[in-house]
Amino acid sequence: MGETARLLVLVLPFAAAGLLAFVADHRLGARLNATTAGAALLAAVALLLFERPDVGIYFIVDDLNTAFVLLNCFVGFTTAVFSASYIAHELEIGRLTPTFLRFYHAMYQAMLGSMSLALLSNNVGLMWVGVEVATLVTVLMVGIYRTEPAIEAAWKYFILGSVGIALAFFGTILVYLAAQDALGEGMPALAWNRLLAAAPLFDPQLLDLAFVFLLVGYGTKVGLAPLHAWLPDAHAEGPTPISAVLSGLLLNVALFALLRFKLVMAGNPAALTPGPIMVTMGLLSLTFAALMLYRRRDIKRFFAYSSIEHMGITTFAFGMGGPLANFAGLLHMAMHSLTKSAIFMAVGHVAQVKGTQKIEALKGLGATHPILAWGFAVGVVAIAGLPPFGMFTSEFLVVSSTFARTPWLAIPLVLGLLVAFGVLTLRLVGVVFGPPEGPRTPVHASYVPMFAHLLLVLLAGIWLPDPLVRWFQTIAAQLG
């Protein structure tokens, strides 16, 4: 059963991508897109419930990647549902043509499939291929509007992304070389579980060098400062469903790759400890993004910087290490994915009805579109880290575990959180309240995905079910 589920998670999206490229009717395409994503979600749930397949040299299913796959498939599915109503509007106003929609749907599935590939692969080379394909596909999606800023964003993303890709690949080669004496040659030498088991025998200096390349390479994808330059543009100029999956999923997948290598590093006592580097980069991203938030005029760019901030917090937590901080990091990552994609769903519809992404033109949303305004407000309150939402729990855990171990690190952390909180509140008040501006045309929105995400975040804030806590605790313990 587990074997079949794993196969389905991997094969369904790619099969659908091939099929969707030939579906001319965009309504059918959108429906097929959402259905396949839903089926992949079911397969991911099955992966969790049934007995796990054996670890092979290509694929692995363990606690860590099951969590990521489930999150990925869930957000992939809800965003596909949201995307159906989003693109219908884009087609109506002529920003996209049916031909482009065919391309769009095929690429959407290809992206989901390659992310699952990266997550489920046991082979670090294959994992690299997955991250790589997902990146290149999103480059195409970001440029799909073919406006001047969209092409610039896609180009910047392409160049910085490729540099990241190249450096990560070089890092992978170095890992292979470091492991060569212990593991020999050929495909099994790239299997992650073997790398982990044999880590103490590796050449520590070569492993250090490898990690630097991997950190810079995959760190570019995570959007860690100072390697984040592509991220705000790519979020702002692409279609909003893509912004949602970029922020909610792709950044996580890159972080996941880093975590896999962090574990290998931790297994070798003579190699450098990756923790402090990750803590530094995390804090830098958090502080930088929090300071940049205030000056943003474009709402999608604004939330893109907020994504940098939260990826910073997550990286910080994983860098701190230990059961509590790892647990907090994992929870924070999941909460951020759910909340941020919900916010982008709200923002997508808001930008469509108002016809602009400029924040000052979005005033008075509460009066013109109350339901959207509610969704937006709840999302922003959650992302700002206020109770009773799940992000409050995770941020509280990150801060308190930091206080317990290295209090002085908590100062910049809390400072960054407070600054971001202040700006988010300011923008929230500005957008929801105030004199209504712009058109009042009713919106054909699908509210269900957005509110489903927010409900989950709310639930997680009030009550985390025991099995979930135990599951996350197991992962946190594995992450060391």
Add this chain to the structure above:
Amino acid sequence: MPTLAFDLAHLLAGSMVVSSFVLLYQDRITGVLNVFAVQAVILALAVAFQAWFQDAPHLYVTALIALLVKGIVIPLALHRIVRELGIHREIEKVVGVGLTMLAGLALTALAVLVVLPVTAGAGRIGREDLAFALAVILLGLLMMITRRNAVTQVVGFVSLENGFVLAATGARGMPLVVEISTAFSILIAFIVFGIFLFRIRERFDTVDVHALERFRGD
């Protein structure tokens, strides 16, 4: 270890570094493309040599692909694009040639200094090849940074990719090299030519990336 093989491997990998330097100081696009084709041919030779030396026949596939796609198809396609867009003129540089060359020297020295001390245990061919490959990668990056033109940025990127094919084939028995290099060649061909250049052309009547930078993020 046979010394002739050793020398040949170094000669080929070293020539790649030299061709990367030659790429850096070209001031005409056609010149860049010709040197780029030469580099791809050297890469093909280096990979073919590794295939023979390591007795790994699958690497011949990588060599053949490097020769056909990067040595012939991509340069021809780029020549065509350059001709059709009428951009034979000089390439706008961000930094002067002298400074770029100095930076290139520094990067090469860095590559050697970083790789050689930490790979004392690894086989000798793999070791120096790795240093050369890192130098090619860094020089490719430098080229992408110091040139404003979309075509030369693409060339920089592919030359960077040449660097990691060199590194991967130098690592004895590294799996997935053939698959990855094939996938990469196809992706480059599709993405870069099919989509970006034509879109950029369509919108701006220029392939100068500088024109794309009017939009500062705010």
